[in-house]
Amino acid sequence: MRSGYLDAASSAPLHPVAREAWAAALTDGWADPARLYTQARRARQLLDAARATTAECLGVRPDELTFCASGTQAAHLAIEGARRGRRRESVVHSAVEHSAVLHAAALGPAVEVPVDRLGRVDLAAWSAAIDPETAVAALMSANHEVGTVQPVADAAAVCAAHGVPLYVDAAQSLGRMPVPPGWSLLTGSAHKWGGPPGVGLLVVRKGTRWRRPGPADEREPGRDLPSIVAAAASLRAVLAEAGAEDTRLRALVDRIRAVVALIPDVEVIGDPDDRLPHLVTFSCLYIDGEALLHALDRRGFAVSSGSSCTSSTLHPSHVLVAMGALSHGNVRVSLHRETTPDDVDGFLAALPEVVAGLRKEAGV
Amino acid sequence: MTIVIDCLGQRCPLPVIALAKRLPTVAVGDVLRVLADDPAAANDIPAWCRMRGQEYVGGHTVNGAPAFDVRRTS
Numbered sequence: 001m002r003s004g005y006l007d008a009a010s011s012a013p014l015h016p017v018a019r020e021a022w023a024a025a026l027t028d029g030w031a032d033p034a035r036l037y038t039q040a041r042r043a044r045q046l047l048d049a050a051r052a053t054t055a056e057c058l059g060v061r062p063d064e065l066t067f068c069a070s071g072t073q074a075a076h077l078a079i080e081g082a083r084r085g086r087r088r089e090s091v092v093h094s095a096v097e098h099s100a101v102l103h104a105a106a107l108g109p110a111v112e113v114p115v116d117r118l119g120r121v122d123l124a125a126w127s128a129a130i131d132p133e134t135a136v137a138a139l140m141s142a143n144h145e146v147g148t149v150q151p152v153a154d155a156a157a158v159c160a161a162h163g164v165p166l167y168v169d170a171a172q173s174l175g176r177m178p179v180p181p182g183w184s185l186l187t188g189s190a191h192k193w194g195g196p197p198g199v200g201l202l203v204v205r206k207g208t209r210w211r212r213p214g215p216a217d218e219r220e221p222g223r224d225l226p227s228i229v230a231a232a233a234s235l236r237a238v239l240a241e242a243g244a245e246d247t248r249l250r251a252l253v254d255r256i257r258a259v260v261a262l263i264p265d266v267e268v269i270g271d272p273d274d275r276l277p278h279l280v281t282f283s284c285l286y287i288d289g290e291a292l293l294h295a296l297d298r299r300g301f302a303v304s305s306g307s308s309c310t311s312s313t314l315h316p317s318h319v320l321v322a323m324g325a326l327s328h329g330n331v332r333v334s335l336h337r338e339t340t341p342d343d344v345d346g347f348l349a350a351l352p353e354v355v356a357g358l359r360k361e362a363g364v
Numbered sequence: 365m366t367i368v369i370d371c372l373g374q375r376c377p378l379p380v381i382a383l384a385k386r387l388p389t390v391a392v393g394d395v396l397r398v399l400a401d402d403p404a405a406a407n408d409i410p411a412w413c414r415m416r417g418q419e420y421v422g423g424h425t426v427n428g429a430p431a432f433d434v435r436r437t438s
Binding site: 265267283285286287288307308309314315316320321324325326327328329362363364 | 375376377380381384385402403404407408410411412414415
């Protein structure tokens with residue numbers, strides 16, 4: 001029962017191609033691909049094919065791609081590796097990067113670049129923040145909480161003028177939208193596009209000064225061969241469907257944006273047009289985000305929230321704060337290939353009642 | 365004239381609800397000061413003012429407590 005699952009941005013349901021590829025690779029690819037006997041060579045072939053497929057999907061060379069154990073690990077390696085490779089410490093990043101990027105940046109000096117009300121980075125401030133002493137500059141392809149697409153090409157031009165590598169966290173856009181050229185480092189996460197959990201991608205373009213942090217070890221950080229094979233197969237499958245899915249999901253998100261905006265005292269957040277195809281976020285005045293999530297869950301709808309009461313730290317989402325957007329009563333809805341118009345209609349029928357009920361309880 | 369409401373210890377959205385209930389009772393042009401230590405208040409009180417067309421005067425500290433001033437404009 002998945003019809004009310006509307007949190008693809010946390011983890012998309014497994015694509016059927018991923019399931020098939022995973023099972024096949026578990027049968028044929030259980031041996032250590034570094035060994036020299038028949039079973040190992042079979043595993044090696046699967047790994048090489050997965051790397052070639054993934055590289056082709058990303059438009060990069062196979063030897064530029066490293067499989068990691070997660071998108072988080074890939075983000076940490078991108079930033080720490082750039083610091084080591086360039087022998088510089090300062091990291092410039094937008095205020096709305098994923099927390100994995102912020103945590104890695106915070107291991108050393110870091111400069112945060114503000115965003116506008118739509119969540120788009122301030123390019124003038126970006127230009128002012130970057131200088132030749134910058135180790136790496138981090139700008140995501142599109143925001144994971146509000147969907148706003150970032151001006152990657154313009155940001156890359158600024159970086160190139162200073163000889164600074166641009167790192168793009170493309171976790172939310174891979175398999176959905178192409179990444180503009182000009183970047184030096186890129187990361188992704190398979191379970192965001194319908195691959196299995198536990199596979200991250202790190203791409204380091206040729207000519208980028210990058211040294212792997214941690215102990216010297218020839219082993220690739222991503223070791224789960226069946227999941228890697230499933231990630232590669234599903235990325236190819238998802239890209240083949242991407243054009244049609246883009247149109248279909250954009251229309252559903254447009255419908256959500258329009259209907260939600262009719263509920264009194266609700267703010268729809270993020271760029272209405274230049275955005276991810278599958279994701280929409282809004283905040284409802286006077287509503288406790290945790291109560292809202294539980295009320296929707298009881299009606300069978302799974303969504304996420306940036307409200308402080310839903311976070312382990314009890315702090316509101318840094319993305320919403322950076323945008324100056326209302327943070328309480330916040331809901332992020334993110335769709336996937338199995339989401340139907342009926343699922344969306346069911347959610348849109350339930351939401352106004354839930355919001356009205358919670359406001360009544362709060363006495364407003 | 366400044367009226368103070370004490371929302372210390374209350375979690376969001378309670379300080380914003382208190383602000384919304386109380387502001388209509390002050391005169392247009394007067395300032396309502398909300399004392400609130402929830403980490404979301406510093407963000408959500410200005411956001412409420414923007415959504416409801418009221419003036420956010422600013423945030424400061426009163427006797428060690430975070431305070432947010434809102435002027436009723438309509």
